Amino acid sequence: MSSPPSRLKRALHPMPGFVKQALEQRGLMKAYEERPPYQRNDYIGWITRAKTDATQLKRLEQMLDELADGNRYMKMLWRRR
Template identity: 35%
Template sequence: MGNKDARVDAYIAASAAFAQPVLNELRDIVHQGCPEVEETIKWSMPFFTCKGILCYMAAFKEHCAFGFWKGRAVLGEAMQSSEAERQKDGMGHIGRLTSLEDLPPRRVLLGYVKKAVKLKEENETSPSTPKPRAPKKALPVPGYLAAALKKNQKASAAFEGFPPGRRREYIEWLTEAKTETTRQKRLDTAIEWIAEGKSRNWKYEKC
């Protein structure tokens, strides 16, 4: 069962007389459309949550507003008719509310609430599609490696046949050397392993 928040009771009680029946009606509709809904106060106005923010309501000096967190998805084409009112009032999706007569039919509002809940559930159960990783740019072959490969035909042919990732491993290993002596030692080893068709980390690969 959903829970009611005493702060929302206080918010409604402190609102103007015209706003109280509107806010109470909206509150009842939200609870009917989503029995599991929870109430809270965010940004100094009542919010209704169910697996995240579902909708909200607010009372101003001369009108009330009511809206959904994903208003365009919930209301669809119906939102177009209230676009001008929404822009004028600065918030809400069903226009300027000054009395119960300004509210859409109860069944319509209930439908909106249930649709908002359904969208939340679908979003929660839909598996997220991982973003494809951008392929790494090919590293340029250092001159000293190119020269060493040129002197060893077997190593040169093997290196050319390596996939980009395997070539990258050797290039990074060589360019990360701190001293000329270390780099030369790695270069000699690299040429030997490449000529044998081995990857940089061949010792750790499973047979």
């Protein structure tokens, strides 16, 4: 069974290896995959657009913390439907 086509209107951002590694190390890949496609895409774009490594790491940590908590998205309250 194939996935339904994405309805995202923004360009899709491929997941960099360091993000995948961090998700796997923290056991958060499932939490990441359960988020809506737009959130996953926004997180990756936001992280990779950072101009410095320090900012990328800060943004990555924010994403990981939000996934671990399960109730935030970009510092906003979020609830799974």
